Amino acid sequence: MDFLAARLINGRLTGQPVEQVVDLARIEKAVREILLGIGEDPDRDGLRETPARVARAYAELFAGLRVDPAQVLSTTFEANHEELVVVRDIDVMSFCEHHLLPFHGVAHIGYIPGPDGRITGLSKLARLVEVLARRPQVQERLTTQIADLLMAKLAPRGVVAVLECEHMCMAMRGIQKSGARTITSAVRGVLQRDAKSRAEALSLIRHG
Numbered sequence: 001m002d003f004l005a006a007r008l009i010n011g012r013l014t015g016q017p018v019e020q021v022v023d024l025a026r027i028e029k030a031v032r033e034i035l036l037g038i039g040e041d042p043d044r045d046g047l048r049e050t051p052a053r054v055a056r057a058y059a060e061l062f063a064g065l066r067v068d069p070a071q072v073l074s075t076t077f078e079a080n081h082e083e084l085v086v087v088r089d090i091d092v093m094s095f096c097e098h099h100l101l102p103f104h105g106v107a108h109i110g111y112i113p114g115p116d117g118r119i120t121g122l123s124k125l126a127r128l129v130e131v132l133a134r135r136p137q138v139q140e141r142l143t144t145q146i147a148d149l150l151m152a153k154l155a156p157r158g159v160v161a162v163l164e165c166e167h168m169c170m171a172m173r174g175i176q177k178s179g180a181r182t183i184t185s186a187v188r189g190v191l192q193r194d195a196k197s198r199a200e201a202l203s204l205i206r207h208g
């Protein structure tokens with residue numbers, strides 16, 4: 001585990017330096033080619049360090065690829081709480097895998113702990129989002145992965161994940177529609193089966 005990836009899991013800076021796990025030289029070479037491709041001079045003063053900077057930035061932005069998201073949810077607590085827990089407005093910054101441009105917005109996550117009442121730390125929900133978002137993604141898969149991992153690791157009675165994001169590939173290029181937000185949701189367990197529980201969860205998410 002390298003420094004950047006370790007920070008995503010638990011904030012402790014342990015593990016290998018990032019240079020040993022990401023091929024920075026390869027990224028640098030590719031960025032230099034891109035600069036040449038767009039007709040720039042990669043050797044001019046302002047751009048000379050750019051390939052190396054972009055390589056370091058990519059190592060950070062895609063650090064989630066080097067983390068097993070299940071590790072994030074390894075700490076759980078007993079709480080005997082079998083009611084809904086909702087964390088709203090978790091910041092999401094990810095990259096569409098089609099254009100490698102950012103999409104960003106918020107995630108709302110809710111779950112009903114299982115019969116053993118085990119809960120996880122609230123920050124772990126945000127860490128889970130980070131680990132899964134710092135990869136080439138599509139919003140639908142990111143949403144599904146969040147819900148499925150929570151189901152697998154916490155064995156809750158139900159899970160809901162809702163993401164609202166704006167995609168830079170729609171805003172800055174192509175159709176050039178800024179401000180359009182894409183909403184995706186994934187519902188599991190009792191929240192999928194029971195309309196009343198789902199309506200309660202979604203109303204907390206909408207009106208929080």
Ligand SMILES: Nc1nc2c(ncn2[C@@H]2O[C@H](COP(=O)(O)OP(=O)(O)OP(=O)(O)O)[C@@H](O)[C@H]2O)c(=O)[nH]1
Nearest residue numbers: 096097098103137138139140167169170173174175
């Ligand atoms: N479903 C989904 N589509 C996405 C996501 N991020 C980007 N896209 C879309 O991926 C599609 C790729 O379509 P293509 O036709 O292969 O690529 P393109 O010619 O660059 O498409 P335009 O963006 O329409 O110019 C586009 O419609 C993007 O809006 C995402 O998270 N989910």
Ligand SMILES: [Zn+2]
Nearest residue numbers: 096098099169
């Ligand atoms: Zn895109």
